[in-house]
Amino acid sequence: GNSVTQMEGPVTLSEEAFLTINCTxxxxxxxxxxxxxxxxxxxxxLLLKATKADDKGSNKGFEATYRKETTSFHLEKGSVQVSDxxxxxxxxxxxxxxxxTFGTGTQLKVEL
Amino acid sequence: xxxxxxxxxxxxxxxxxxxxxxCQVDSQVTMMFWYRQQPGQSLTLIATANQGSEATYExxxxxxxxxxxxxNLTFSTLTVSNMSxxxxxxxxxxxxxxxxxxxxxxxxRLTVL
Numbered sequence: 043g044n045s046v047t048q049m050e051g052p053v054t055l056s057e058e059a060f061l062t063i064n065c066t067x068x069x070x071x072x073x074x075x076x077x078x079x080x081x082x083x084x085x086x087x088l089l090l091k092a093t094k095a096d097d098k099g100s101n102k103g104f105e106a107t108y109r110k111e112t113t114s115f116h117l118e119k120g121s122v123q124v125s126d127x128x129x130x131x132x133x134x135x136x137x138x139x140x141x142x143t144f145g146t147g148t149q150l151k152v153e154l
Numbered sequence: 155x156x157x158x159x160x161x162x163x164x165x166x167x168x169x170x171x172x173x174x175x176x177c178q179v180d181s182q183v184t185m186m187f188w189y190r191q192q193p194g195q196s197l198t199l200i201a202t203a204n205q206g207s208e209a210t211y212e213x214x215x216x217x218x219x220x221x222x223x224x225x226n227l228t229f230s231t232l233t234v235s236n237m238s239x240x241x242x243x244x245x246x247x248x249x250x251x252x253x254x255x256x257x258x259x260x261x262x263r264l265t266v267l
Contacts, residue, residue: 074254085260135254144196
């Protein structure tokens with residue numbers, strides 16, 4: 043079946059540090075891949091997506107590249123801010139399906 | 155992207171009672187979804203709500219416990235029936251966008267005593 047594995051958190055960084063949150067997946071066919079962000083006390087917001095191999099999704103300084111050869115979709119940001127503190131979820135959608143499969147989430151804490 | 159609202163935003167309920175959560179989308183959408191996020195956990199799909207037909211439930215979720223209505227293309231409700239403390243979770247609805255992405259509401263935080 044489909045599954046998503048994320049690096050465990052919490053990840054604690056200083057402001058302006060480089061961020062990588064690892065995400066790997068297992069899926070049949072050609073899934074679409076997503077990163078969602080959940081700020082404290084709020085629902086999920088779509089951060090970025092990629093629908094085919096080698097696509098790069100980007101938004102608000104975050105980016106992730108769909109790597110089919112390594113079945114990965116790692117989230118990166120060059121310089122994090124305190125306001126980026128949140129829980130980040132990697133998710134996949136099987137081609138032709140409607141059910142999102144989520145990873146366990148990675149909590150990011152950015153300190154001054 | 156669709157704007158989704160949910161009511162109530164939070165509630166504290168007694169064991170054995172039921173709570174109905176409302177989800178409103180600002181545009182007509184074919185598919186709406188209900189998810190559960192247990193404390194410190196990821197999201198799990200409960201069911202898919204289609205207008206004009208019965209909801210489709212995922213393994214482990216049944217209609218008697220989580221009845222769903224979908225009276226039109228902008229609205230859905232989820233009822234959590236005969237609640238127990240194990241039902242304490244955040245319940246989120248989502249709708250499918252123009253592509254294949256899903257947009258989420260702010261969630262309903264339920265605590266069952």
